[in-house]
Amino acid sequence: MASSSAAATGPTEEFRYPGNRLGLPEDGQGSVATWGRRLLALLIDWLIAGLIASVVMGRPMWAGGSDFGVMHSALFAATTGILTGFAGGSIGHRICDLRVLPVRDGKTFTAPPGLLAGILRALLVSLLIPAVIFDRDRRGLHDLAARTIVVRR
Template structure:
């Protein structure tokens, strides 16, 4: 299908890469995080929550059970909400070179998202489905609701 629009003005220019609409770079520090890094960070955080829950419930990780599962979910929620809101990312995010930043009115900031945004993100991540429904900028419903985006962090000393 042919288009009569001028080059650079069509809908394809609006979406050139994830984060383009938010003013983020295509790659490198500040660009939208890849799915692989995000999933790895989630796995690391879930494992840390399991270790803490294991210590609290005095059960090994593989034992499971309702009290262990509840302790793990509560620990994961608290870690995610507090660390994301106050320092811009969880332990898993830090280990994977990621950072959560606020987006307000289409503009991204380098400040921390804030505790309310951290709580919103954590609640929706714990519900799972909002985290797997996402837009063109790789922002899940949890990021859209909290007005945040996960980006690659600048590596210190590089």
């Protein structure tokens, strides 16, 4: 007779892979994005915001300064928030073949998440900590607060 602790260690019907509970496929299009792709998309967006800040401030990114950091962060939050809200993903998401979908009542939808969700996500990602605390479906606190999930396009 198997012990109850042995039965509890394997996958349950509720959780077999990230996104299962939300009706997403395990692999391929529509599956939950991997950490590598998400990190690369973030780095691309951060670099693009830095390049724009360099043009606006009239000096290179590596020159730094607190005013440059504020401009860089503001541009990052604005560009990623607006693009995610209205288009379902930032430039980095597009390059990495990712999409941000809204999650409502345990179901995902194909429409973009909306401006408020996009801005909320971007602001929380800017704080970093919400992005590194996540659940079994690879949804960080920023995704949970904005009620979104990042999937492969």
